Amino acid sequence: MSSQNTQTRREFMWDAVKTFTFGTLTLTAIPMLVGEAQATDQGHSEGEGGKKGTILFGYLVDTTKCIGCGNCMVACKRENDVPDGEFRTWVERYVYYKDGRVQVDMVTAEPFAFAGKSPIDPKTVEKAFFVPKLCNHCINTPCIQVCPVGASFMSPEGVVLVDPLQCIGCAYCVQACPFGTRFINHKTNVADKCTWCYHRIKHGAKPACVDACPTGTRIFGDMNDPESDISKSLGENRIDVLKSYLGTRPKTRYIGLTAEVV
């Protein structure tokens, strides 16, 4: 019996078979799980660019040119069917008063720019400028990391996208984004965000906001192509990103930011 100190040969063989079977199963399971994790990491790091022959989309906002007309916001809403009260891109105005206050408000685009807003007396203003905001399409994305179902991902071209079929609307990503660019679309009840108009750029067109901008504030293109508009502009100007201290490495870059712009 098994309670005896000495095993019979039959018992020993039976134990050996059991040990071998379970051991093999365990050991084969580990590499499978590790392999899956590695595939995931590759997926997240895709789009970091530098590889020749690949596309890496980038976006540059020249805040010195923006006139706050809001045509970009209207175009984005039309193109992407964004519900009222929610924005994939918006334009902020930073007003520096002579008494040291800094005030931030948002452009209302319809029926026309600044309709219904009480005008600011220019004599009290030291300087003021507009800052268009949109998804930063970070290289180290906080939003993709927190998605529990694999609905947020980065395309091979570096565009951060949401898969509406996978998304469960938990809004972790909305909270994770330090730039406030994600929201729960109250029509579809899933996470929504700027896609750089992926359905346009994949077919050679520009994002709707870039097409609609009358002043050339918004520049879009392939950063891996040295002849593209954005590569040239990135090389010619002093470039900043929003909240660089967070280390998310945004691919939406800016010209003409101040320290107060976050």
Add this chain to the structure above:
Amino acid sequence: MFSKDTLHLWVLGSLLLLVGTGFMTLRHAMTPASFGQFGHYRGTALDDCAGKPRTLVTREDCTGCHADLKHPLGKAHLNVHCADCHGQARAHIAACTEVKSKVAAGTPIVCSKSNLLPANQKDICLHCHAKVVGRAAKHPQIVFEEHMKDQEPKDPASPSVCLQCHRAHDPDPSNSPEDEESPAAAPPAAATPEAAPAAEPAAGAPAADPAAAAPAAAAPAAPAAPEGGQP
């Protein structure tokens, strides 16, 4: 074969195996086939995102027919989106596409007249050119009332008062429209048999084809206004 004690372990192990197998089977069934193809996401989602329809009317949609404008775009308005002033002319494009599909390629056509000129034209101009705190000093801006003080428009009350001195396509005052009629006063150049919508062929396609225009009368018609190079 089993003692009373080891039997418990075997039952427990079997249960775990059953639950584990069930979980893995369910997981496999519920995970899309293309999940993990490129990374930790559904691979076909890329095509889904790329395949969404484009709804915005962009410059390319207009220049396909209106390549030659009566008034070419000046430097200042070179980047201004056609639809920013003329509106999202989906009905116009749909009607013209229908007319075009019924005639031989290259035949000049007359489309149904969607009103592509804004009624509140002054507001369209002021949308970008009203003086607003935050706009760069080099961007031309006016306070409308002050600007009108030293101007002499023919009809100051008109909603298209700006166009009496500025060409919308090339707004530099040195390129003023001079004695050209204002768009509201321009006579309809061609009338469709139904006569309701006034129609003017696009610049560069001057010949009217009433037979081709007839089907377009069914398309949404707006108050008569000329189209093409104006404004």
